[in-house]
Amino acid sequence: xxxxxxxxxxxxxxxSLGLSIALVALAMALIWRVVGMIDFGLGAxxxxxxxxxxxxxxxxxxxxxxxILGALACGIAAAILIYGLxxxxxxxxxxxxxxxxxxxxxxxxxGENLLGAALSSQxxxxxxxxxPGVDVLGTRLNVAQLGKMAVSLAALAxxxxxxxxxxxxxxILAVADNKxxxxxxxxxxxxxxxxxxxxxxxxxxxxxxxxxAESGVDPYVALNPVLxxxxxxxxxxxxxxxxxxxxxxxxxLAFHLAVWLFPASWQEVIAYGLVVVVLIARPQGLFGAxxxxxxxx
Amino acid sequence: xxYLIDVLTLTAILAIAVHGYMLIKGLGGMLHLGHAVFYGIxxxxxxxxSTTLLPPGYFxxxxxxGALAAGLGALLIGWPALQERARxxxxxxxxxxxxxxTLVINLGFTGGPDGLSSIxxxxxxxxxxxxxxxxxxxxxxxxxPEIKLLVVLGFAALSYWFCSxxxxxxxxxxxxxxxxxxxxxxxxxxxxxxxxLSILLIGAAVTGMAGGLFAHHFNYVGPSQFGLDxxxxxxxxxxxxGQYSLAGATFGAMLMVGLLEALRxxxxxxxxxxxxxxxxxxxxxxxxxLILILALRPRGLFPETLARYRRPxxxxxxxxxxxxxxxxxxxxxxxxxxxxxxxxxxxxxAAVDGAGLSLRPALIVAIIGSNGAGKTTVFNLLSGFxxxxxxxxxxxxxxxxxxxxxxxxxxxxARTFQxxxxxxxxxxxxxxxxxxxxxxxxxxxxxxxxxxxxxSAERSNLEAAWVVLERFxxxxxxxxxxxxxxxxxxxxxxxxxxxxxxxxxxxLDEPTSGVDPRRLDVFLDHIRAFAKADQRAVxxxxxxxxxxxxxxxxxxxxxxxxxxxxxxxxxxxxxxxLMRRYLGHRDPVVA
Numbered sequence: 001x002x003x004x005x006x007x008x009x010x011x012x013x014x015x016s017l018g019l020s021i022a023l024v025a026l027a028m029a030l031i032w033r034v035v036g037m038i039d040f041g042l043g044a045x046x047x048x049x050x051x052x053x054x055x056x057x058x059x060x061x062x063x064x065x066x067x068i069l070g071a072l073a074c075g076i077a078a079a080i081l082i083y084g085l086x087x088x089x090x091x092x093x094x095x096x097x098x099x100x101x102x103x104x105x106x107x108x109x110x111g112e113n114l115l116g117a118a119l120s121s122q123x124x125x126x127x128x129x130x131x132p133g134v135d136v137l138g139t140r141l142n143v144a145q146l147g148k149m150a151v152s153l154a155a156l157a158x159x160x161x162x163x164x165x166x167x168x169x170x171x172i173l174a175v176a177d178n179k180x181x182x183x184x185x186x187x188x189x190x191x192x193x194x195x196x197x198x199x200x201x202x203x204x205x206x207x208x209x210x211x212x213a214e215s216g217v218d219p220y221v222a223l224n225p226v227l228x229x230x231x232x233x234x235x236x237x238x239x240x241x242x243x244x245x246x247x248x249x250x251x252x253l254a255f256h257l258a259v260w261l262f263p264a265s266w267q268e269v270i271a272y273g274l275v276v277v278v279l280i281a282r283p284q285g286l287f288g289a290x291x292x293x294x295x296x297x
Numbered sequence: 298x299x300y301l302i303d304v305l306t307l308t309a310i311l312a313i314a315v316h317g318y319m320l321i322k323g324l325g326g327m328l329h330l331g332h333a334v335f336y337g338i339x340x341x342x343x344x345x346x347s348t349t350l351l352p353p354g355y356f357x358x359x360x361x362x363g364a365l366a367a368g369l370g371a372l373l374i375g376w377p378a379l380q381e382r383a384r385x386x387x388x389x390x391x392x393x394x395x396x397x398x399t400l401v402i403n404l405g406f407t408g409g410p411d412g413l414s415s416i417x418x419x420x421x422x423x424x425x426x427x428x429x430x431x432x433x434x435x436x437x438x439x440x441x442p443e444i445k446l447l448v449v450l451g452f453a454a455l456s457y458w459f460c461s462x463x464x465x466x467x468x469x470x471x472x473x474x475x476x477x478x479x480x481x482x483x484x485x486x487x488x489x490x491x492x493x494l495s496i497l498l499i500g501a502a503v504t505g506m507a508g509g510l511f512a513h514h515f516n517y518v519g520p521s522q523f524g525l526d527x528x529x530x531x532x533x534x535x536x537x538x539g540q541y542s543l544a545g546a547t548f549g550a551m552l553m554v555g556l557l558e559a560l561r562x563x564x565x566x567x568x569x570x571x572x573x574x575x576x577x578x579x580x581x582x583x584x585x586x587l588i589l590i591l592a593l594r595p596r597g598l599f600p601e602t603l604a605r606y607r608r609p610x611x612x613x614x615x616x617x618x619x620x621x622x623x624x625x626x627x628x629x630x631x632x633x634x635x636x637x638x639x640x641x642x643x644x645x646x647a648a649v650d651g652a653g654l655s656l657r658p659a660l661i662v663a664i665i666g667s668n669g670a671g672k673t674t675v676f677n678l679l680s681g682f683x684x685x686x687x688x689x690x691x692x693x694x695x696x697x698x699x700x701x702x703x704x705x706x707x708x709x710x711a712r713t714f715q716x717x718x719x720x721x722x723x724x725x726x727x728x729x730x731x732x733x734x735x736x737x738x739x740x741x742x743x744x745x746x747x748x749x750x751x752x753s754a755e756r757s758n759l760e761a762a763w764v765v766l767e768r769f770x771x772x773x774x775x776x777x778x779x780x781x782x783x784x785x786x787x788x789x790x791x792x793x794x795x796x797x798x799x800x801x802x803x804x805l806d807e808p809t810s811g812v813d814p815r816r817l818d819v820f821l822d823h824i825r826a827f828a829k830a831d832q833r834a835v836x837x838x839x840x841x842x843x844x845x846x847x848x849x850x851x852x853x854x855x856x857x858x859x860x861x862x863x864x865x866x867x868x869x870x871x872x873x874x875l876m877r878r879y880l881g882h883r884d885p886v887v888a
Contacts, residue, residue, distance in 0.1 A: 089592055098328045098387065099591050102532065109529060110584035117577035227395060234388060268399040272392045279385050279392070280377045 010260040011253065016145045017228075018252020019152035023207035024229035025236070025244040026159060027200035032238060033176040034196045035091065037100035038230065041082050042204050043108035046222035047115060049075035049205035050212045054126050064127075072205045079201025080194055082107060091193070108226070115219040125216040144214030155206045159199065160241055168195045228255070231275045302442045304558055309446070309453040310510045312550035315534045316460045316543065317504030322532075323540035323601075324464055325496040326476030331374075331390035332531050334397045335367040335501040337523030339508025342366030344413045344518045345406065356419045360452075360509035367505020368498045375497045379490055394525055401520040412519025419445055419513050449510055453547075456503055460543050462745070463499065465604060467730070467738030467755060470723070472496050474731045477720040484680060484714075485732050485798055486706035487739075495741060526580060533587040539597030548598065557583060605776050606726050609763055632657055633834045634710070634802050636697075639678055639688035641671075641858075648674040650858030653688070656802055656834035661824070663845045664838045665869075666855035667879060672838045673715060675855075676804045680712045681705040692802065707734075709801035713791045713808060715838075721780035725771055728779055728790055729762040732797040762797065769793035769823065785812050792823050796831075803827055805837040809844050821847050842870060854879065 024042060031039045052074035057067035090103055133142035163169035168191075174182045175192040183189055207225060215221075228251060229244075236247020251271060258270040314336050321329050343363030351359055378389040401407045408414075418426055418441065431440045463469050472492055475482045479489035512518050530553070538549020557579055564570040564578055590597070637653030649671040656662055664672045677683040679690055681702035690697040692708055700708075720728050736758060737743045738751040766772040769789050774782050779790065788808065795803060809820045825848060828835045839845050845852060845866055852869040854862040862875055869875060 086588065095591070095595070099595060101330070101387065102529075102536075103588055103591055105525075105529065106584040106587045109526070110581045110588075113577040113581035113584070117574040117581065120573065230388075231392070263403075265399070265403050269396050269403065272396045275392045276389055276396075279389050 007257065007260055010256040012141055012145075014253035014256035015249065016141070016149055016252070017255060018249035019149050019156075020207050020211060021225060021228045021232050021252055022245040022248035023152050023155055023203045024225050025232035025248040026156065026241065027203040028226075028229050029233050029238050029241075029244040030159075030172070030176075030196055030203075031200050032233070034172055035087075035193060037087070037091075037097065038104065039087075039200070040101065040104035040226060040230075041087070041107040042079070042104075042200060042229075043222040043226040044082065044111035045075050045079045045201050045204045046208045046225060047111050047219070048078040049201075049208045050217045050221055051115065051119075053209055053212055054124055054217050057126055058124070068209055071209055072202060075205025075208065076198050076201040079197040079204070083193060083197040087197075088190075088193075108222070112219045112222070119219070121219055123216045123218040126213050142214065144210050148210040148214070151206055151210055155203060156245060159203065162199070163241075168192075172196050172199070228252075228271065231271060234275050235278050299442060302446050304554065306442070306446045306449050306514055307511075308551055308554040309449045310507050310514060311531070311534065311554065312453050312547050313456040313507035313510070314504045315531055315538075315546040315550045316456050317500040317502075317507065318531050318535050319540060319543055319546040320460060320463065320500035320503065321497055322535065323542070323546070324469060324472050324476070325493060325500065327493065327497060328387035329390050329497075330387050330532075331394035331397070331528060332504060333523045333525070333527035334374075334390075334393055335370060335504040336508040336511070336527065336531075337397060337401070337518075338370045338501075339363035339367040339505025340512040340518045340523070341401070341407055341413070341508075342505070343509030344416045344512040347417050347513065348413060348415065353417060353425050354420050354422045356417075356421060356513060359513070360506055363509025363512070364502040364506040367508065368502035370505075371498045371501030372494070375494045379493050379497070394528055398520045398524050401523070407520075408518075410520060412517060412522075413512075414517045416512050416516045416518065418516065419448055445514060449514065452506070452510055456506070457543060457547065460503065463496075463741060464543055466741075466744050467736045467751070467758070468741045468744060470727055470731055471739050473723060473727075474720045477722050478718055480682070480702075481714070481718050481720065482731075483702040484682075484706055484712055485794075486703050486734060488703050499741060529587070530583060533583055533590070536587065536595075536597055537590050539599035539601075541601030542597070542599035544602075545597050545599030552598075553583070556586070601722075603724055603776075603778075604727075606724075606759065608772060608775065609760070634679070634690070634692050634697075636675075636679060636690035637688060639675060639690065640686045641674055641678055641683055642686055647858050649678065649685075651688075652855060652858060652860050654836065654853060654860070656836055658801075658834050659828050659832045660850045661828045661835045661837065661848050662851045662853065663849035663866075664836065664853045664855055665840070665842075665845060665879065670855040671858035672855055673806055674858075676712055676806055676836075676838065679705075680710060680804060706798070706800075710804065711795045711798045711800035711802070712804040713795050713806055715806040715810070717784075717787050717791050719779045719787050719790050719794065721778065723779055724776050725779060725782060725786075725790055726762055726766060726775040728794050729765050729797045730758055732794045733758055733761060734798060765793050765797045769796070770819070785816055788812055789820070789823075792820070796823075796827065800833065802834045803836070805835065807838055807840065809839070809841060817844070824848055846870060 024046070027042055028039060031037060031042075049071040053067055053071035056062040056070045057064060062070060086103060086107065087100070090100060095103075133140045134146070135141075163173055171182075171187055171192050172195055174185075174187055175189055175196075179189060182192070208222070211225070212221065229248065232248035232251045233244045234247070235251055236243040236245070238244065251274070254274055255267060255271050258267050262270065314332070317335065318329070318332050321327050321332070340363065342365070343359045346359040346362045347356070374389070374393060378386050402410045420426065426441045426444070428441065431438045471482070471487060475487065475489045475492045479493075482489050482492070534549040534553045535546055536549070537553055538547065539545025560579055560582055561575060564575050565572075570578065632655050634654075634656040636655075639649050639652050640647070641649040652671060652675055654662065654664075654675070664675070666672055674683060678685045678688075679697060681697070681700050681704065685698050688698065692710060695708060697705055697708070697710070720731065723731065735754075737747070737754050743751055763772065763775075766775055769792060771786065771790060771793055774786060779787065782790065788811070792805075792808060795805070805824065808824060809817060812820055821844065824835065824837065827833050837848070849866050852863060852866050853860050854869055854875055856878070862869055862872065
């Protein structure tokens with residue numbers, strides 16, 4: 001077997017992971033550019049849609065497509081609620097970035113632990129049967145993995161279309177570009193924020209649902225996607241929509257190729273080590289300059 | 298009772314770690330999200346020392362090794378992470394926090410996922426207690442846990458004293474100035490990066506010491522003990538108590554542990570919640586408490602304590618400062634600063650395009666010109682805040698270009714800023730105190746090694762500061778925060794501060810802009826005194842032609858990054874063509 005062939009499964013898995021992270025990364029990048037905060041609360045949103053899928057499908061007996069729609073709706077609602085009930089208070093008082101980061105992290109940890117207390121740390125599976133799959137270039141990809149890639153690509157295209165072609169999308173971009181000016185020309189910034197968080201909720205749910213369908217759900221399932229998404233925007237940069245997506249794909253590949261080259265237990269060290277190296281060598285990210293709408297640091 | 302002693306011991310250890318956090322986050326203002334890493338490094342280093350390297354009885358050495366290792370870790374993290382990029386510090390420390398646990402699991406000498414067990418108890422030389430050791434005092438017997446608590450309390454008291462000495466010293470004042478505005482600290486000759494790195498190192502070492510105590514208290518260290526949860530818990534303690542106050546950090550730790558223990562009691566004994574849920578619920582509830590504190594009382598329970606200075610009863614007469622500490626004496630009457638051919642491009646735009654100037658002691662040079670003419674950029678080049686693309690600038694025989702702002706300031710070139718930039722969270726008198734040079738108390742080692750020298754230098758520093766405040770009419774406001782005084786007073790404070798620095802050359806960027814015309818004379822008198830009484834070389838950027846006429850001995854007119862004309866005020870301001878170009882088609886306004 002050639003080196004290429006032995007690396008192939010890792011490449012495929014890396015790409016699949018990368019595209020999935022790309023959705024969360026894009027949600028995080030959008031919130032950073034519009035609202036000016038690093039939102040770890042997206043982890044809580046991820047958990048809400050993951051457990052919503054589980055609950056709707058296995059407990060309430062909804063069909064899978066219906067449960068997926070329900071989980072998407074729950075994710076969007078959770079993101080908007082978190083903004084309305086928690087973040088709005090801090091944003092209106094011009095809380096510094098550090099405080100916003102702490103609030104988001106605390107929400108995430110609270111969500112994780114409340115679920116851990118209520119439902120135990122046990123892993124539940126949404127789909128019990130083994131997933132069907134296809135062989136691609138000598139490596140087997142299951143439906144969830146393929147679906148994940150397709151969903152990610154479709155969602156990324158959809159987001160780009162939404163932001164560039166629709167009125168609320170343009171409003172979000174205007175606020176991201178210059179909040180004061182947007183206020184001045186009569187854009188209601190609060191509305192733009194609600195749209196932003198809703199959109200971010202949708203993206204995170206779109207990442208969570210195929211993930212959960214593939215590998216089940218436990219309270220810690222959101223940790224890696226959210227932290228890797230943060231790493232992806234650091235590696236990719238925030239210059240454009242493309243940058244965090246490229247960063248995520250690169251990170252996904254690095255994450256899985258690391259397993260090919262090193263023992264699996266070093267995976268996280270390598271991923272976050274890459275973050276530290278990028279921060280020190282090229283803090284604006286690999287694919288663009290840091291251009292925050294409103295940097296709170 | 299045994300449980301209570303155990304909880305108290307852990308509280309005291311955590312309080313020490315939070316003291317370290319207070320130094321880094323509260324005093325130093327660094328957005329630090331990896332505190333458990335320093336605690337963990339200290340715990341592991343100390344545990345390894347005690348289990349493998351040291352014979353029994355060297356508990357104190359092992360704890361100090363923990364402090365040293367954490368300090369070293371801070372140096373390794375801080376050196377790259379604080380270079381010009383302190384803004385990414387939060388993400389770097391957060392990433393390191395995420396790496397730490399995995400790293401520890403993967404390394405051999407840390408015991409991998411199992412951690413290190415059988416760490417010996419605290420022992421001092423020949424006193425090496427076993428589990429059943431006890432000392433009969435007649436009425437009661439003291440066992441090992443009580444002794445351990447006493448030792449840890451001793452360490453906590455020591456840590457409080459040590460950190461308090463740091464916070465309330467000239468060094469602590471400098472760190473607060475850097476926290477407020479590091480660029481200005483550099484303009485006053487201080488190395489901001491070194492200041493940041495030093496406080497990070499000290500804070501980490503204090504935390505590492507706590508880690509060492511923890512290892513010997515718990516007799517086991519493992520990777521899961523030093524995760525993000527612990528960092529968040531310490532942050533919650535710090536923020537609850539008040540991140541700018543040492544007392545706050547201490548009470549925050551006590552209060553938080555009390556709260557969590559009460560919660561455990563209510564959940565376990567009161568409500569009968571199953572055991573496996575309690576840990577999760579405690580975590581969830583303290584996360585929610587943190588959000589509530591941040592929402593309701595973001596500054597915590599204890600505010601920052603600011604030293605209040607008493608005005609001396611017999612004030613020395615507000616005369617001009619003596620000039621003994623001058624870094625460089627101006628050559629008699631000749632040029633002290635000469636610059637020429639300065640060029641600076643921003644992208645395609647030439648902000649400065651061949652400008653130059655020459656400054657002499659006791660002479661006031663005014664630079665005039667419309668916005669965007671390159672005046673402030675010339676100041677930035679001369680003071681090292683921007684790097685020139687070409688040109689030369691000399692102070693006496695010393696070349697200025699290519700040097701860092703702090704170096705240039707130490708050579709004797711001081712500047713003020715157009716947007717005032719006083720240290721807003723220092724009091725007025727502290728603004729002056731920080732600005733003065735040659736303070737032995739700014740070196741943290743000297744605080745402890747030669748405290749008398751530090752105290753006597755601080756006394757004379759304080760005396761001189763009161764003289765400056767009197768001279769600039771700010772003595773009444775001495776103990777008010779910089780952010781609490783009026784705009785004109787802040788402008789005046791900027792002048793007072795630069796005077797306290799006692800420079801050879803003064804670059805004043807629009808020193809009177811926005812000042813009430815009725816108070817203008819006072820400002821003019823002070824600026825005139827800088828040159829005529831103190832014999833300094835003064836260069837000012839000014840838009841007010843009255844000020845230029847009143848003050849300047851020499852006027853330079855800049856446009857498009859070049860000096861288009863220079864001469865006496867009468868020559869330049871009297872040149873109708875120039876003035877039309879500068880002011881549009883109006884006649885020069887002499888208000």
